[in-house]
Amino acid sequence: MKQGLVLAFLVLSCLSLVPLQGKVYRGSIDFIELTEPPLRYSDINAVWEMLKEEVGAPGDFPPPPLVLDWEVPHKARMGFQYPTVNYPQYPLMVSIAPRTIDTWHHELVTYGVGHELLHYLFLLRDNGFDLEKRTFDEASPHHCNREFMRISRLIADRIWDMYHSTEHRSVMYDEVTKSCFNQPGQ
Numbered sequence: 716m717k718q719g720l721v722l723a724f725l726v727l728s729c730l731s732l733v734p735l736q737g738k739v740y741r742g743s744i745d746f747i748e749l750t751e752p753p754l755r756y757s758d759i760n761a762v763w764e765m766l767k768e769e770v771g772a773p774g775d776f777p778p779p780p781l782v783l784d785w786e787v788p789h790k791a792r793m794g795f796q797y798p799t800v801n802y803p804q805y806p807l808m809v810s811i812a813p814r815t816i817d818t819w820h821h822e823l824v825t826y827g828v829g830h831e832l833l834h835y836l837f838l839l840r841d842n843g844f845d846l847e848k849r850t851f852d853e854a855s856p857h858h859c860n861r862e863f864m865r866i867s868r869l870i871a872d873r874i875w876d877m878y879h880s881t882e883h884r885s886v887m888y889d890e891v892t893k894s895c896f897n898q899p900g901q
């Protein structure tokens with residue numbers, strides 16, 4: 716047991732020597748290394764490919780940055796933000812609260828990321844898929860939009876194709892309805 720602990724410590728201390736971000740400390744500590752969060756990128760990419768097709772985006776249209784974001788309000792799990800005329804300082808990105816990855820089942824994390832990517836694609840479609848724009852015209856509300864709700868259920872189905880969890884799929888279907896009921900203006 717004790718040996719196992721020492722071994723674990725050694726492995727961890729070796730890992731911490733790897734300069735993950737390629738940065739070097741110079742006299743003071745003003746950043747922290749981050750390990751890669753356990754997102755299932757291949758699952759997210761499968762959802763992303765389906766979403767582009769459903770929304771009619773160009774096949775090579777780039778996704779927004781996914782950002783591990785400690786600023787996500789406590790009641791939220793993740794969110795999509797973009798610069799508008801009134802808030803030009805907002806970055807175009809999907810923010811994910813680290814606690815979401817820690818506490819949500821990976822299927823639901825993938826569903827959540829898919830939901831935010833769908834917001835992104837709807838917004839960009841309304842803006843001619845023009846990523847050169849500095850600000851974007853405000854999106855009309857999505858959550859109760861029938862097409863948005865239909866494609867959101869397809870995300871749940873796509874994840875079901877991978878893991879066959881009927882229980883998780885019904886949680887995701889519930890999320891579709893709850894988003895419309897609780898945040899019809901988004």
Ligand SMILES: [Zn+2]
Binds near residue numbers: 830858894901
């Ligand atoms: Zn939403």
